[in-house]
Amino acid sequence: QKEVEQDPGPLSVPEGAIVSLNCTYSNSAFQYFMWYRQYSRKGPELLMYTYSSGNKEDGRFTAQVDKSSKYISLFIRDSQPSDSATYLCAMRTTGANSKLTFGKGITLSVRP
Amino acid sequence: NAGVTQTPKFQVLKTGQSMTLQCAQDMNHNSMYWYRQDPGMGLRLIYYSASEGTTDKGEVPNGYNVSRLNKREFSLRLESAAPSQTSVYFCATYRGIGELFFGEGSRLTVL
Numbered sequence: 001q002k003e004v005e006q007d008p009g010p011l012s013v014p015e016g017a018i019v020s021l022n023c024t025y026s027n028s029a030f031q032y033f034m035w036y037r038q039y040s041r042k043g044p045e046l047l048m049y050t051y052s053s054g055n056k057e058d059g060r061f062t063a064q065v066d067k068s069s070k071y072i073s074l075f076i077r078d079s080q081p082s083d084s085a086t087y088l089c090a091m092r093t094t095g096a097n098s099k100l101t102f103g104k105g106i107t108l109s110v111r112p
Numbered sequence: 113n114a115g116v117t118q119t120p121k122f123q124v125l126k127t128g129q130s131m132t133l134q135c136a137q138d139m140n141h142n143s144m145y146w147y148r149q150d151p152g153m154g155l156r157l158i159y160y161s162a163s164e165g166t167t168d169k170g171e172v173p174n175g176y177n178v179s180r181l182n183k184r185e186f187s188l189r190l191e192s193a194a195p196s197q198t199s200v201y202f203c204a205t206y207r208g209i210g211e212l213f214f215g216e217g218s219r220l221t222v223l
Contacts, residue, residue: 032210034210034211036212041217042217043202043214043216044155045213045214046211046212088155090210092209100210100212102154103154105155
């Protein structure tokens, strides 16, 4: 089992839909959880970051972490065509030899 | 601010040729990384440098070498390119807590 598993996609939704993107993990040492967004032919950029179980909201985006079940989610409300991108989850352990591990990414297309 | 600058943006090589991908940052971050991104494989760490003067192997280091020239610059060298090294290469710096700043990528094709 890979340390981080992400729904493979691709995902296509109509404009205005609620989008749910998910990742599961097996390493309980992961303590920091991130979502990166990558537009076509660009580098990934940090979208959201959280370290505790529960929800974190930023505008139309909500990051959810459930450490007991080892999964994280990113919700996008009122999705827009400009949200069309690849979304990568990422997780990091703590300590001197902390490790950052990415999911494989899911490509989202929001249709006008 | 330019952030993280990679050169070249595109390159086509023949099998066996060598080349160096350059990366420079103006963010004053200590840690720098080289990743490759392939369809269905996600981002895979090739090498990283926690600080000037140190480098360490990542997940897929075979066929690559790196040089941390100074705090700003971290280069990736392919000594004898192979078709399996066709990929998009990203350089990144690390601010902390998990926040990486990526360059725009270098697209390499090896024929």
